[in-house]
Amino acid sequence: xxxxxxxxxxxxxxILTSRMEIPETPIPFGDDVSAIRxxxxxxxxxxxxxxxxxTDVPPGMSLRQAARKAVVMNVSDFASKGVEPxxxxxxxxxxxxxxxxxxxEIGEGLNEGAREYGAYVIGGDTNEASxxxxxxxxxxxxxxxxxxxxxxxxxxxxxxVTGEFxxxxxxxxxxIEGLTVPDKIGNPLKEAVLMPKARLKEGVALSKTGxxxxxxxxSDGLAWSLYELLDASNVGFIIDNLPVAKEAxxxxxxxxxxxxxxxxxxxxxxxxxxxxDPDFWEESKRSVEKSGGSLIKIGVTTxxxxxxxxxxxxxxxxERRGWEHFRI
Amino acid sequence: xxxxxxxxxxxxxxILTSRMEIPETPIPFGDDVSAIRxxxxxxxxxxxxxxxxxTDVPPGMSLRQAARKAVVMNVSDFASKGVEPxxxxxxxxxxxxxxxxxxxEIGEGLNEGAREYGAYVIGGDTNEASxxxxxxxxxxxxxxxxxxxxxxxxxxxxxxVTGEFxxxxxxxxxxIEGLTVPDKIGNPLKEAVLMPKARLKEGVALSKTGxxxxxxxxSDGLAWSLYELLDASNVGFIIDNLPVAKEAxxxxxxxxxxxxxxxxxxxxxxxxxxxxDPDFWEESKRSVEKSGGSLIKIGVTTxxxxxxxxxxxxxxxxERRGWEHFRI
Numbered sequence: 103x104x105x106x107x108x109x110x111x112x113x114x115x116x117i118l119t120s121r122m123e124i125p126e127t128p129i130p131f132g133d134d135v136s137a138i139r140x141x142x143x144x145x146x147x148x149x150x151x152x153x154x155x156x157t158d159v160p161p162g163m164s165l166r167q168a169a170r171k172a173v174v175m176n177v178s179d180f181a182s183k184g185v186e187p188x189x190x191x192x193x194x195x196x197x198x199x200x201x202x203x204x205x206x207e208i209g210e211g212l213n214e215g216a217r218e219y220g221a222y223v224i225g226g227d228t229n230e231a232s233x234x235x236x237x238x239x240x241x242x243x244x245x246x247x248x249x250x251x252x253x254x255x256x257x258x259x260x261x262x263v264t265g266e267f268x269x270x271x272x273x274x275x276x277x278i279e280g281l282t283v284p285d286k287i288g289n290p291l292k293e294a295v296l297m298p299k300a301r302l303k304e305g306v307a308l309s310k311t312g313x314x315x316x317x318x319x320x321s322d323g324l325a326w327s328l329y330e331l332l333d334a335s336n337v338g339f340i341i342d343n344l345p346v347a348k349e350a351x352x353x354x355x356x357x358x359x360x361x362x363x364x365x366x367x368x369x370x371x372x373x374x375x376x377x378x379d380p381d382f383w384e385e386s387k388r389s390v391e392k393s394g395g396s397l398i399k400i401g402v403t404t405x406x407x408x409x410x411x412x413x414x415x416x417x418x419x420x421e422r423r424g425w426e427h428f429r430i
Numbered sequence: 431x432x433x434x435x436x437x438x439x440x441x442x443x444x445i446l447t448s449r450m451e452i453p454e455t456p457i458p459f460g461d462d463v464s465a466i467r468x469x470x471x472x473x474x475x476x477x478x479x480x481x482x483x484x485t486d487v488p489p490g491m492s493l494r495q496a497a498r499k500a501v502v503m504n505v506s507d508f509a510s511k512g513v514e515p516x517x518x519x520x521x522x523x524x525x526x527x528x529x530x531x532x533x534x535e536i537g538e539g540l541n542e543g544a545r546e547y548g549a550y551v552i553g554g555d556t557n558e559a560s561x562x563x564x565x566x567x568x569x570x571x572x573x574x575x576x577x578x579x580x581x582x583x584x585x586x587x588x589x590x591v592t593g594e595f596x597x598x599x600x601x602x603x604x605x606i607e608g609l610t611v612p613d614k615i616g617n618p619l620k621e622a623v624l625m626p627k628a629r630l631k632e633g634v635a636l637s638k639t640g641x642x643x644x645x646x647x648x649s650d651g652l653a654w655s656l657y658e659l660l661d662a663s664n665v666g667f668i669i670d671n672l673p674v675a676k677e678a679x680x681x682x683x684x685x686x687x688x689x690x691x692x693x694x695x696x697x698x699x700x701x702x703x704x705x706x707d708p709d710f711w712e713e714s715k716r717s718v719e720k721s722g723g724s725l726i727k728i729g730v731t732t733x734x735x736x737x738x739x740x741x742x743x744x745x746x747x748x749e750r751r752g753w754e755h756f757r758i
Contacts, residue, residue, distance in 0.1 A: 106528040106558075114556050117530055118522075118537035125550045136553030138517045138569060146474055150567050151555045152521040158557075189466045193480040193565045194446075195523075200434040202445055209446035222453045225464030227479045228442050229486075237521045237565035239478050241466060 133252060134179040134318065137244070145249060147185045147242045151176050155197075155234030160277045160295060165204050165234075166211035167296050172236035173215025175321060178300035178372040180242055182319040184250050184309020186302065187221040187240040195231025208236070219302050248309050255316040255335035255377035259403040262386075264301040264374045264395055267324055268350030268361055269294035271368025276353075283356060287349040294371075301374045304395040308374070311389050313382020323369040326424025328409055331375065341401035341420075342412040362413060369424050377403050461580060462507040462646065465572070473577060475513045475570045479504050483525075483562030488605040488623060493532050493562075494539035495624045500564035501543025503649060506628035506700040508570055510647040512578050512637020514630065515549040515568040523559025536564070547630050576637050583644040583663035583705035587731040590714075592629040592702045592723055595652055596678030596689055597622035599696025604681075611684060615677040622675075622699075629702045632723040636702070639717050641710020651697040654752025656737055659703065669729035669748075670740040690741060697752050705731050 106114060115132060128137040128145050137145045153159070153172035163171070173190055180187050192212055196205070216223050221240070229235075273295035275281060276288060283291070301319075308314045316335050318327045328339055346361045354361040378386050383399075390397040404410075411418040434442060443460060456465040456473050465473045481487070481500035491499070501518055508515050520540055524533070544551050549568070557563075601623035603609060604616060611619070629647075636642045644663050646655045656667055674689045682689040706714050711727075718725040732738075739746040 104530045105526070106524055106530075106533065107526050109530070109533075111556055114524070114533055117533045118540075118556070120534055121538045122541040122551055123545060125552065127552050129553075131553060133553075136517065136519060138552065140468060140472075140474075140571070144468075146468075146517075146569060148517065148519055148553065148567070148569060150478075150519040150521045150553070150565070152523060152557045152559075152563070152565060154523055154557050154559045156558075156560060189464065189474075189476065191464060191476055191478040191567060193478045193521075193567075195480060195482055195561070195563060196434055196442070198433070198435050202432045202434075202437070205434065205437075205442055205445045206448055210449045212446075213450040217451060223450055224453065224455050224466065225459060225461075225476065225478070228439055228446070229480045229482050230484075231480075231482045231563065232484060232560040233523070235480070235523060235559065235563055235565075237478070237480060237563075239476070239519060239521075239567040241474060241476060241569070243468070 135183050143246050145244045145246055147244050149176050149179045150239040152237040160274055162277045163296050166207040169208040169211025169236055170215040172238050174298050174300050176238045176240045177219045177302055178319045178321055180240055181300045181302040181305035182317045182374055184248055184305045185242040185244045187219055187242045189224045189241045190216045190221050191239040192226035193237040194228045195235030197234055250309050250314050250317040252316050252318055252331055252334035255331055255337045255403050257403055257405040259315050259377040260380055260383050260399055261339055261401040262376055262397050262399050264304045266345040266347035267365035267371055269347045270371040271364035272350045272353040287352045290349050298372050300372050303393040304390045305374055307389045307393040308386055311382050311386050313379040313386050315377045315379055317376045320371050320373045320375055323367050323424025325366040325420050327375050329422045338404040338406045338408045339401050340404055340410045343400045344413055345398050367424055463511050471574050473572045473574055475572050477504050477507045478567040480565040488602055490605045491624050494535040497536040497539025497564055498543040500566050502626050502628050504566045504568045505547045505630055506647045506649055508568055509628045509630040509633035510645045510702055512576055512633045513570040513572045515547055515570045517552045517569045518544045518549050519567040520554035521565040522556045523563030525562055578637050578642050578645040580644050580646055580659055580662035583659055583665045583731050585731050585733040587643050587705040588708055588711050588727055589667055589729040590704050590725050590727050592632045594673040594675040595693035595699055597675045598699040599692035600678045600681040615680045618677050626700050628700050631721040632718045633702055635717045635721040636714055639710050639714050641707040641714050643705045643707055645704045648699050648701045648703055651695050651752025653694040653748050655703050657750045666732040666734045666736045667729050668732055668738045671728045672741055673726050695752055
């Protein structure tokens with residue numbers, strides 16, 4: 103009988119659900135969010151995800167930042183669907199020894215994360231646990247036709263992202279390994295980890311154009327998320343532009359690292375990865391820019407179910423790996 | 431600065447929310463469930479609560495039973511509001527070393543808990559944690575006028591419960607302290623702990639009569655929950671009938687315990703405690719019985735804000751204590 107650490111998250115979910123009765127829902131089980139029909143065209147959209155202190159809070163992150171992040175990582179999944187969160191519920195596991203001021207900080211961080219994206223914390227529950235556990239649930243509403251899925255990408259669609267990559271992987275290296283780098287690049291890299299942003303405005307703007315054929319956030323890493331889209335949509339991708347943040351490039355050159363490696367397999371980076379019907383490209387780009395964000399073309403969707411990376415004129419391999427819980 | 435273990439759950443929640451922006455919602459913050467208005471009269475009702483292996487899973491409880499309980503304890507709060515759950519989301523924290531078969535058992539238990547009450551598990555998330563953590567979120571819908579609150583009890587209202595008390599406190603003693611008792615009483619007492627039932631049918635039936643003035647479940651103990659109603663409704667109670675399960679009475683006589691003590695301060699017992707406008711008493715009782723349950727009058731609501739226990743002709747004190755997290 104295999105123990106959990108040899109399984110990986112996908113296999114754990116497959117085993118968990120192997121004897122469950124899974125109903126037909128407007129969004130398939132295992133997608134980033136769940137949905138239930140309220141009436142003909144109106145859906146209640148739900149998401150739950152848990153922050154665990156031991157694995158999700160790097161050194162240097164305050165409790166306020168951790169609590170904010172617990173909300174933001176859920177909002178990012180809503181962003182990928184173009185759904186605005188309305189309400190946040192929080193179930194807390196709090197370790198003994200936590201001080202009054204630390205509890206207050208957690209409350210502040212939760213409020214901050216919710217209010218930043220227009221939602222409110224409306225309830226929750228507290229418990230005693232060994233780890234710090236911040237389990238957030240989000241509720242929002244969506245018209246059925248506006249809800250973006252993962253399986254609609256078609257050959258010829260443009261692949262685009264909402265920002266540059268590599269910052270959180272570099273920032274995590276700095277925080278976890280205690281590396282010293284000049285503040286000018288160290289500060290923005292650490293900030294990317296400590297104060298992540300969900301691309302909600304961008305996701306909402308994109309979902310309204312009608313040209314979005316599939317969407318996912320990059321929280322498990324750019325490479326991993328591209329493979330998720332490949333699986334769900336049964337297509338492939340040629341990626342010929344990988345926007346790496348200049349701070350990540352500088353950091354890589356100091357430590358002799360490959361900036362593409364940081365960008366592809368980093369994880370905890372909350373950009374959106376989307377495919378767009380080319381007829382809607384100009385409109386999509388304009389609409390994201392109008393929302394205050396940016397949309398960067400990184401490649402094209404292909405029929406052949408594989409991912410080809412053409413970077414700096416060279417073809418590189420892209421592995422199916424990223425951040426997956428349980429794997430050692 | 432006080433550490434969490436000297437605070438108690440109520441104070442922890444007060445500190446957590448001290449710098450939060452709490453919006454006006456159809457149900458006040460801190461009630462058993464939360465609600466958001468969807469349209470004029472239709473509410474989305476939400477609840478989240480976490481089962482922590484270390485504190486909520488007694489010896490002898492299987493993982494399947496633990497997972498089922500994680501759902502049932504949330505359903506019980508929906509029951510107190512008369513709301514049927516539609517969807518369950520689950521966020522799991524799983525410790526290393528967990529076996530494939532154990533993961534499958536958790537999935538089965540979650541499905542069992544949901545299906546027993548007409549709901550489905552529609553999504554979730556898995557994480558690595560030190561403790562077993564099963565954080566469930568429930569979604570349901572309710573007409574605004576059907577949603578029962580805690581603050582409507584009026585002097586003269588009948589106080590009633592949906593079943594007998596004392597079984598889970600006795601069952602927990604058997605499981606935790608390893609006591610030996612004859613199977614005839616030991617089995618039902620352990621069963622009360624291992625396979626708790628939420629009084630959903632009863633709660634839904636009661637909410638439809640229109641005579642329910644306040645309601646709560648007894649998961650924190652009968653005494654504690656009565657004090658919660660007292661606070662919220664600003665009334666008092668005379669309790670002159672405390673239905674104790676016969677197995678709890680027998681268990682008490684074997685071990686020289688006070689069966690009322692087990693019934694008042696036990697906790698984890700998922701009966702409903704309700705107040706009912708006396709004009710609706712007969713109809714309420716009939717309607718609960720028609721749903722397959724029972725409704726037992728235990729006393730009356732009074733103007734004076736205190737709880738008087740008149741049991742076996744004697745007046746007894748009733749303390750404000752029960753199961754509260756964090757307190758040692």
